[in-house]
Amino acid sequence: MAGKAAAPGTAVLLVTANVGSLFDDPENLQKNWLREFYQVVHTHRPHFMALHCQEFGGKNYEASMAHVDKFVKELLSSEAMKEFNRARVYLDENYRSQEQFTALGSFYFLHESLKNIYQFDFRAKKYKKVTGKEIYSDTLESTPMLEKEKFPQDYFPECKWSRKGFVRTRWSVGDCAFDLVNIHLFHDASNLVAWETSPSVYAGIRHKALGYVLDRIVDPRFEKVAYFVFGDFNFRLDAKSVVETLCTKATMQTVRAADTNEVVKLVFRESDNDRRVMLQLEKKLFDYSDQEVFRDGSAALLEFDKELNVFKDRLYELDISFPPSYPYSEDASQGQQYMSTRCPAWCDRVLMSPSAKELVLRSESEEKVVTYDHIGPNVCMGDHKPVFLAFRVAPGAGRRCQRQERTPREPRP
DSSP states (O other): OTTSSOOSSEEEEEEEEEOHHHHHSHHHHHHHHHHHHHHHHHHHOOSEEEEEEESTTOSOHHHHHHHHHHHHHHHHHOGGGTTEEEEEEEEOOOTTOTTTOOOOEEEEEEETTOOSEEEEETTTTEEEEOOSEEEEOSOGGGOTTOEEEEOOGGGSTTSTTOOOEEEEEEEEETTEEEEEEEEEOOOOSOHHHHHHSSSOHHHHHHHHHHHHHHHHHTSTTSOOOEEEEEEEOOOOOOHHHHHHHHTTTEEEEEEEOTTTOOEEEEEEEESSGGGOEEEEEETTEEEESOTHHHHTSHHHHGGGOOGGGGGTTTOBOOOOOSOOOBOBOOOTTOSSOBOTTSOOBOOEEEEEOHHHHHHHHHHHHHHOOOEEEESOTTSOOSSSOOEEEEEEEOTTTTHHHHHHHOOTTSOOO
8 A cells, every 4th residue: 555656755644534423323324434434545545644533432432332343443454454554543432421531532553664653652751662553442541642631511511511622642753753633622502602793602612622722732741743633623614704695685584482582593585586595594403595505615615714713823724625524414325415404614624733834835845745635525424524634744854853852861863
């Protein structure tokens, strides 16, 4: 697979996937999902690959345990992955702990041709060589090879039992050191509430949580290295601006609950054309009459994708050229159809620090091998389409970072 007549440097593939749907309907979805995933692996031939999963195990983890084990076994032993002779898998399976459970699953695969690969031990503060295939699960808090946190309950009090948090690992590939952060941020609990203000109250909650993560991974406990943060950020389009743009010539009807007078529905109708309904908005309904706007006209919608702007000096993203990654139909026969539950948005992203950006852009300028895209555009992958970033780390690109990471007890070369 990798390493055959390839360009110089280390080929890296970073994938993020909210896989909750795969465990709610494993018989219909997992086979197609894995086929599409393997195709991307085959196309980009990575030496180092990271797969960050959110909602691993689905809504009911205990009931899905058998499906979880089967999925992990398939990834580690399939013919498509046979050239990856080392792997690390970290699964948060501690579903009985309301205080700690994040449902995050992080997979790291190392190609047989890749030499000098080390993982950082956060407790010992030194790198350890990676050999063999190992799986860590249940209580990840005791594992020194990662840092894991669940966001405090008061970040999102509306949700009685949120599973949002992050897991961080650190790697040294060749002479390049970098952090990989698997993250899952808070969703929009109500379309009606999201529509009320610009930016929405939920965007503010995500801003707070992401800021906490970024502060955490650059705090003085460890030397700073380049970092990639990829997961389900739950970023949404600015709902108020989107609705105003889509329904410029519409009239709005407000429906209230008879007992509480609370707004429960908004209906936008065309001023003419027999007052055709353009958009219906409820707490968990976003039913727009023309889905082609989101599939084919997604470039125009990017102006409403504003949540990352707050972090423009701390996080970088390559240009998006694929449709919104969520919420797709979970019907196995509807690979391109969005559900009418939320406004489609780019929830799933691969973001990077300024120093990581330099690694990626150096790869782009020298070898033209950088790809940022989604997986399975025509196939049902669940309610989220996985998103990936493929690039090469040029030889010597991270030498300075590697030297910074050595502890005083380690001899310098």
